[in-house]
Amino acid sequence: MSAGEDQSMDGNVAIPALPEERARPAVQLRRRRFLDMSDVRVFATSLTAPAQFVLLFIIMFPLLAEVYISLTAWTPTRGGDWTQAYRFWDWGRNYVEIFRDIAFWQALGRTFLIAGVAVALEFLLGLGIAFLFLDEFPGKRVFYALMLVPMMIVPAVAGYVFWLFFQSNGPLNAIISILIGQPFTLTWLANDVTAMIAVIVAEVWEWTPLMFLIMLSGLVGLPEDQMRAATMLGATSWQKFRYLMLPMLKPIIIIALVIRGMEAVKIFDMVYLMTQGGPAQATETISIYMYKIAFQQVRWSYAAAAAMTILVIMTILASYALRPLQTPQREAA
Amino acid sequence: MTRRPTWQIVLRYVLVLIVVGLFTFPTYWMVTMAFKPKVEWSTAHGTIYWVPQNPTLENFETVLTEYRGKFFRANQSSALPSIRSSIIVSIGGTLFALLIGTLAAYGLSRFSRDTGELPWYIALGRLALLILVLLPFMVLWAWLGIIRYWYGILSFTLLGIGADQLIGRLLALYYRGPTGSLAFSILQLRMFPPMAIVIPVMIMWSAFKLIDTWYGLVAVYGVVTFPFVVWLMKSFFDEIPRELDEAAIVDGASNWGAFFKVVLPLAKGGLASTALFVFILNWSDFLIALLLTTRDWPTIPVFLNSLVSSEIGAQHGPKAALGLLAVIPPVVFGILIQRYLVRGLTFGAIKR
Numbered sequence: 141m142s143a144g145e146d147q148s149m150d151g152n153v154a155i156p157a158l159p160e161e162r163a164r165p166a167v168q169l170r171r172r173r174f175l176d177m178s179d180v181r182v183f184a185t186s187l188t189a190p191a192q193f194v195l196l197f198i199i200m201f202p203l204l205a206e207v208y209i210s211l212t213a214w215t216p217t218r219g220g221d222w223t224q225a226y227r228f229w230d231w232g233r234n235y236v237e238i239f240r241d242i243a244f245w246q247a248l249g250r251t252f253l254i255a256g257v258a259v260a261l262e263f264l265l266g267l268g269i270a271f272l273f274l275d276e277f278p279g280k281r282v283f284y285a286l287m288l289v290p291m292m293i294v295p296a297v298a299g300y301v302f303w304l305f306f307q308s309n310g311p312l313n314a315i316i317s318i319l320i321g322q323p324f325t326l327t328w329l330a331n332d333v334t335a336m337i338a339v340i341v342a343e344v345w346e347w348t349p350l351m352f353l354i355m356l357s358g359l360v361g362l363p364e365d366q367m368r369a370a371t372m373l374g375a376t377s378w379q380k381f382r383y384l385m386l387p388m389l390k391p392i393i394i395i396a397l398v399i400r401g402m403e404a405v406k407i408f409d410m411v412y413l414m415t416q417g418g419p420a421q422a423t424e425t426i427s428i429y430m431y432k433i434a435f436q437q438v439r440w441s442y443a444a445a446a447a448m449t450i451l452v453i454m455t456i457l458a459s460y461a462l463r464p465l466q467t468p469q470r471e472a473a
Numbered sequence: 474m475t476r477r478p479t480w481q482i483v484l485r486y487v488l489v490l491i492v493v494g495l496f497t498f499p500t501y502w503m504v505t506m507a508f509k510p511k512v513e514w515s516t517a518h519g520t521i522y523w524v525p526q527n528p529t530l531e532n533f534e535t536v537l538t539e540y541r542g543k544f545f546r547a548n549q550s551s552a553l554p555s556i557r558s559s560i561i562v563s564i565g566g567t568l569f570a571l572l573i574g575t576l577a578a579y580g581l582s583r584f585s586r587d588t589g590e591l592p593w594y595i596a597l598g599r600l601a602l603l604i605l606v607l608l609p610f611m612v613l614w615a616w617l618g619i620i621r622y623w624y625g626i627l628s629f630t631l632l633g634i635g636a637d638q639l640i641g642r643l644l645a646l647y648y649r650g651p652t653g654s655l656a657f658s659i660l661q662l663r664m665f666p667p668m669a670i671v672i673p674v675m676i677m678w679s680a681f682k683l684i685d686t687w688y689g690l691v692a693v694y695g696v697v698t699f700p701f702v703v704w705l706m707k708s709f710f711d712e713i714p715r716e717l718d719e720a721a722i723v724d725g726a727s728n729w730g731a732f733f734k735v736v737l738p739l740a741k742g743g744l745a746s747t748a749l750f751v752f753i754l755n756w757s758d759f760l761i762a763l764l765l766t767t768r769d770w771p772t773i774p775v776f777l778n779s780l781v782s783s784e785i786g787a788q789h790g791p792k793a794a795l796g797l798l799a800v801i802p803p804v805v806f807g808i809l810i811q812r813y814l815v816r817g818l819t820f821g822a823i824k825r
C-alpha cells in the first residue's frame with residue numbers, strides 16, 4: 141500500500157510532507173490499523189484506487205485477449221470459442237498482412253484527411269462566427285443558443301438527418317434546383333467525391349459550434365487595454381488581428397485544434413449512418429474499416445491485429461499531440 | 474467604444490442571419506419532418522414542403538406503438554423500450570463515472586505530483602514487456618480452459634497486476650526519467666477509437682454474461698466517460714483553496730470528513746454540471762450500444778439505426794420523430810450547462 145506504489149506507471153500518488161500536527165508519534169502506542177484513513181498516504185491512495193483498479197481491470201484483460209487473438213487465425217465461424225484460439229496459432233501472420241493491406245492504410249489516410257479538412261474548416265468558421273458575435277446586438281442570446289444546438293444533437297441522429305438531407309429528392313437538391321432554375325438530382329451519397337464532401341459537411345456542421353464557443357470565450361477574454369492602445373497607435377484591423385489577437389489566442393487555438401482533431405479521428409456514427417463507408421470504400425474511416433472486418437467479414441483475429449496496430453500508432457501520436465494540454469499552457473488558457 | 478457605421482451593423486446582422494440559418498436548417502428539417510404526413514415526406518411529386526402543410530402527430534404515434542403486419546409495412550416494434558433503456562443506461566453510466574471519477578479527481582487535485590510525461594517509447598516498451606510476460610500465461614489459462622469463466626479472468630487480471638508492478642520496479646532500477654501522471658494516462662485513453670478496444674470487451678462481456686444487459690452497458694459507459702469526470706471535477710476542485718480542507722482537518726474533521734462535508738458541498742454546482750455533461754455523452758453514444766446490445770436493451774440511436782437500415786417504405790417521418798425525441802434531453806441539458814460545455818469538452822483546459 142505504500143512503498144512501491146509510486147514507482148508504477150500510473151500509480152504516482154504523491155506523498156506530501158506530513159503536516160506537523162499529523163506527524164506520527166515517536167513511540168507507537170498501538171498497532172497501526174490496516175487502511176488507517178488518518179494517514180494522508182493511505183487516504184490519497186484510496187481516493188485514486190477505484191479508478192486505477194477499474195482502469196487495470198478494464199484494460200489489462202481485453203488488451204491481452206486482443207494480442208492473443210491477433211496472433212492466431214481464429215474467428216467465431218471457425219469453430220470453438222475464443223479460448224480455443226491457440227489451435228489456430230499462426231505467429232502473427234495477421235500483422236504482416238496488415239502491413240501489406242492497402243485498404244487499411246487507405247482507411248487510415250482517409251481518416252486523417254477527413255479529420256484534417258473538417259477541423260481546419262471548423263476552426264476557420266468558428267473563428268469567423270466568433271467575430272460576428274463579439275459585440276452586443278438585439279437578439280444575440282437567441283442566435284447564440286441556436287448556434288449551440290448542433291453540437292448537442294446526438295451524432296447518430298445528425299447522421300440520419302444528413303442522410304435525409306443528401307438524398308436525391310432531399311432538400312439540398314431542391315434548393316439547388318431553385319437556384320439554377322432546373323431540376324437537379326444528384327445522388328450525393330452514391331458518388332465518391334460528393335459522399336466525402338457530405339461526410340465532411342456533416343462533421344463540420346456538428347462541431348463548428350464547439351470551435352465557435354472556444355474562440356468566442358478566447359476573444360472575450362482578450363485584454364481590452366491593449367486593443368485600444370493598438371487602435372490609438374493606428375493599427376488596422378488586420379494588423380490588430382495578426383499581431384495582437386492571434387498570438388494571444390495561440391494557446392487556446394492549439395488546445396482546441398488538438399482536442400477536435402483527437403475526437404475527429406474517431407469518427408464513426410455519422411459516417412456509418414450516412415454511407416456505411418460507401419460507395420465501395422470511398423468514405424471508409426478506420427473505425428468503419430475495423431467494424432466491417434470484424435462484423436461483416438467476421439475476421440476477428442485480423443480485426444484484433446488492426447486494432448493493435450491502431451493502438452500503437454495512436455499512442456505515439458497521443459504523446460506528441462496531447463503535449464499542449466499539459467501544464468504550461470493550461471495556466472495561460 | 475466607438476460606434477460602428479450603420480452599413481457594418483446591417484452587414485453583420487445579415488451575416489449572422491445567414492450563418493445561424495445554415496446551422497439551424499438541418500435541425501429545422503428534422504423537426505418539420507417529424508410533423509409531416511406521409512405525402513409531404515419527399516419531393517417525389519415535384520414539390521418540396523418547406524413547412525408542414527397539415528401538421529400531424531401521426532409519426533410519433535407510429536414510432537411509439539407496436540405494429541404487426543399492416544399491409545404496407547412489416548412488423549415493427551415500438552421505440553418505447555429503447556427510450557427506457559437509453560434513460561436507464563445513461564443515468565447508470567453517469568452515476569458510475571461520477572463515483573470513481575470524483576474520488577480520483579479529488580485525489581489528483583490535492584495529492585498529485587506532475588513529474589513530466591512518460592516518453593512513448595518507454596510506455597510502449599513497458600507494455601510490450603508486459604504482453605511478452607503475460608502471453609504464455611494467457612495461452613496456458615486458455616489451454617486449461619479456465620479463462621472463459623469469471624475466476625479465470627479474475628485470477629489472470631490479478632496475475633497481470635502483479636506482473637505490472639514487478640515490471641514497474643525493474644524499470645525503476647534503470648530508468649530515472651519522468652514517469653507521467655495518472656491524470657495524463659487517463660487522458661490518453663480518450664485518444665483511442667473505441668472500435669479498437671471493443672472486440673476484446675465483447676469477449677470479456679460475453680464471458681461475464683453482460684452482453685445485452687443494462688449493467689453491462691453501464692459498466693462500459695462508466696469507464697468510457699470517467700476521464701471527462703476526472704478532468705472536469707479536477708478543474709473544479711483546483712478552484713477550491715486547499716486551505717479550506719486543511720482548516721477542516723485542524724478543526725477535527727477526518728480526511729474523508731473534509732472531503733464530504735467541506736469540499737464536495739462547495740463543488741456542488743460543478744458536480745451537477747459534470748453529471749449533466751456526462752449524461753449527454755452517454756446518451757449520445759451509438760457504437761458501444763450497437764455492439765453490446767442485441768434484442769433487450771438497444772438504446773435510441775441503435776433502434777433508429779435499425780429503422781434506417783430496414784428500408785420499409787422509407788419511413789422518414791417516424792424516424793425523424795424518434796430523432797426529435799432523442800435530441801430533446803441533450804439539447805435541454807446542454808443549454809442548461811452552456812457555461813461549462815467548453816470546459817467539459819476541452820477536459821478543463823479552457824475554463825471560461
